[in-house]
Amino acid sequence: MQGYSKYLGRKLLWYSITLFIAVLLNFMLPRLIPGNPIAFLVAQTTQGLTDASVTKRIYEAYLTEFGLDKPIWQQFFIYIGNLLQGRMGVSIIQYPRQVSDIIAASVPWTLRLQIPAIFTGWILGNTLGALAAYRKGIFDKAFFPVFLFIAAIPAFGLAIVNVHFLANMLNLFPGRLGYAFNFIGPDWSNPAFILSFLSHYRLPFLTMVLVAIGGQSLGMREMSIYELNADYVKYSRLLGIKDNKIVSYVFRNAMLPQITGLALSLGTMIGGNLIAEIVFSYPGIGTTLFAAISSQDFPLVSGCTLIITITVLSANFLVDIVCGLIDPRIRLTQQEEG
Numbered sequence: 001m002q003g004y005s006k007y008l009g010r011k012l013l014w015y016s017i018t019l020f021i022a023v024l025l026n027f028m029l030p031r032l033i034p035g036n037p038i039a040f041l042v043a044q045t046t047q048g049l050t051d052a053s054v055t056k057r058i059y060e061a062y063l064t065e066f067g068l069d070k071p072i073w074q075q076f077f078i079y080i081g082n083l084l085q086g087r088m089g090v091s092i093i094q095y096p097r098q099v100s101d102i103i104a105a106s107v108p109w110t111l112r113l114q115i116p117a118i119f120t121g122w123i124l125g126n127t128l129g130a131l132a133a134y135r136k137g138i139f140d141k142a143f144f145p146v147f148l149f150i151a152a153i154p155a156f157g158l159a160i161v162n163v164h165f166l167a168n169m170l171n172l173f174p175g176r177l178g179y180a181f182n183f184i185g186p187d188w189s190n191p192a193f194i195l196s197f198l199s200h201y202r203l204p205f206l207t208m209v210l211v212a213i214g215g216q217s218l219g220m221r222e223m224s225i226y227e228l229n230a231d232y233v234k235y236s237r238l239l240g241i242k243d244n245k246i247v248s249y250v251f252r253n254a255m256l257p258q259i260t261g262l263a264l265s266l267g268t269m270i271g272g273n274l275i276a277e278i279v280f281s282y283p284g285i286g287t288t289l290f291a292a293i294s295s296q297d298f299p300l301v302s303g304c305t306l307i308i309t310i311t312v313l314s315a316n317f318l319v320d321i322v323c324g325l326i327d328p329r330i331r332l333t334q335q336e337e338g
Contacts, residue, residue, distance in 0.1 A: 011317060011320050015317050022306075024076070026306045026309060030301035033296050033298065040295075042062060066089070079302075103288070107284075109283045112201075113284060114208065117209050118266060122258070122262050124213050129219065158207050159204075162207050173199070173202050177200055180199075180200070208276070223253075266315055278290055289304040
């Protein structure tokens, strides 16, 4: 295991370098968005004021508040120092709310939607894909075109279709928001609010599950077909090994890419399906990020993209660890390199 440990150490080093570069890009790119959000904030603050000198002083005060009166390189190191202390800054458009508070309010909504949908779609998709590969015949011919059709539809496209037909035309589901508009805010102690949340939850959840099923089923079907036609399967059958024993190894090998896909899905779930969340007006972090980009709120944009970056990198690192533990070939390769 010494070679494998060195392999993980190298991976950790590269992920650390990648994280630093990602943090740098998260800081720089939002600040390249054309426009001046400070001017918009000052315009809101100084409504009714006619004294230009007062307006100028308020503008300069906001520049100092957000640290924009300093050189960009100095702003970056201040940003890094604040991150190390757990501070992401203050939102410009939602001033004086902290970026961390805004994200903390949005992330749970995305997690409530994405985690159950990802796991449900992953389980159903892999089960159906494995059955289609193993049973073949009519079962495969019936399900494969359906899998292919669902996988070809982007999440936002399916969301638009579902909102139009299932919500607007058939009135089977609420088509927007995370709960009824007559509630001022989330109140999880109120049974009426929970029922409203569950009612609004159904259509986004159904959409996310269908999207996950399409891609997972196709991937599992192709990998299972490849493994079922592998030489070791034919040789095992010639030796008289029971078919259920062979199939267990076949699907174990076929699951490796699917586990990778699951980990990556979990890593990117914080970002959510951005446009799908917007279609449903769902109060997750995807909608928050879109609103931040639209209003040029670069502290909030940096905060959202940083959270997404960290989860994606963590998921990839976890995939490297899990695949090495599951697949002995990876462990053997790393031991030989060590």
